[in-house]
Amino acid sequence: NAGVTQTPKFQVLKTGQSMTLQCAQDMNHNSMYWYRQDPGMGLRLIYYSASEGTTDKGEVPNGYNVSRLNKREFSLRLESAAPSQTSVYFCASSDFSGVGSYEQYFGPGTRLTVT
Amino acid sequence: GDSVTQMEGPVTLSEEAFLTINCTYTATGYPSLFWYVQYPGEGLQLLLKATKADDKGSNKGFEATYRKETTSFHLEKGSVQVSDSAVYFCALSDRDDKIIFGKGTRLHILP
Numbered sequence: 001n002a003g004v005t006q007t008p009k010f011q012v013l014k015t016g017q018s019m020t021l022q023c024a025q026d027m028n029h030n031s032m033y034w035y036r037q038d039p040g041m042g043l044r045l046i047y048y049s050a051s052e053g054t055t056d057k058g059e060v061p062n063g064y065n066v067s068r069l070n071k072r073e074f075s076l077r078l079e080s081a082a083p084s085q086t087s088v089y090f091c092a093s094s095d096f097s098g099v100g101s102y103e104q105y106f107g108p109g110t111r112l113t114v115t
Numbered sequence: 116g117d118s119v120t121q122m123e124g125p126v127t128l129s130e131e132a133f134l135t136i137n138c139t140y141t142a143t144g145y146p147s148l149f150w151y152v153q154y155p156g157e158g159l160q161l162l163l164k165a166t167k168a169d170d171k172g173s174n175k176g177f178e179a180t181y182r183k184e185t186t187s188f189h190l191e192k193g194s195v196q197v198s199d200s201a202v203y204f205c206a207l208s209d210r211d212d213k214i215i216f217g218k219g220t221r222l223h224i225l226p
Contacts, residue, residue: 004158031212042204042218043159050212090158094212102212103149106158 002026004107006091012113013081021076021110023091031094032074033058033104034066036087043090049074081114088112117142121205121217128195129225136190136220138179138205146209148172148181148188153202153219162190162203200224 007022025032030051035043045058049068063085065077074093078085088111094104121138128134140146147166151159163172168183177192188205205217 033213040218043216045213048213092159094214096212102147102208102214103161103164104159104214106160108156108158 004091004093004105006089006107006110008110009108010111012115013078014115015082017081018077018079019081020078021089021091021112022073023075023107024073025091025093025105026072027093027095027105028071029093029095029105030071031102032068033092033094034064034074034076035090035092036060036085037090037109038087046076046089078112081112083114086112086114117146117207117209117215119205119207119215119217121203121220123218124202124221125223126220127223127225130197131194132224134190134192134195134199134222136203136205136222138188138190138217140186140188140205140207142186142207142209144209146207148179149206149208149214150177150179150188150190151204151206151216153204155201159204195222195224197224197226 004025033048034046044060047066049055052071091107092104094102118141149164150162152162153159163174165172165181171180179190202219204219208214
């Protein structure tokens, strides 16, 4: 049981380049999320998916697109990377815990630098 | 809207000291409350949670009590270790499957 996995772990891009961050979970969770983490800003939600085939914008969606490929996989795409997108990106998944709350499980993160 | 406010860090303590990290929240409903921990170079892990007023969550020697009257969920540990050095996030979930996180508090424990 690997939990939530993310690839790649590290990436350096030049301004204007594109890339896709991959995320997969093996816990059969319905909900999946993409966050970015910046110093002093905590975690900010980029996009989330409540179920296969649905996606919704979070707090900071500009410059990103997502695809919920199937129940397991949720990818994040940067079409034209900008230095402001230098950050650590986390994928998470969750499902109702049965005791009145959702608990999120996080992947190890992708450290992205845009030069 | 809903929000979480936690004390700013970094917090530096000596090993075996008592730890408190303050957290207060604003929510329109009756949220579930969480503490997550992030060790260096890793993702966040759920440390403990409480789903209703007066519940106490506990794990690995850490405790937090859901106080509805003061809208607080302070994290405490009686005797910290060097291995507790990490970033701690207070968070809430209110009515749906999204979690709102505080900005995190970095904790340094000196041997």
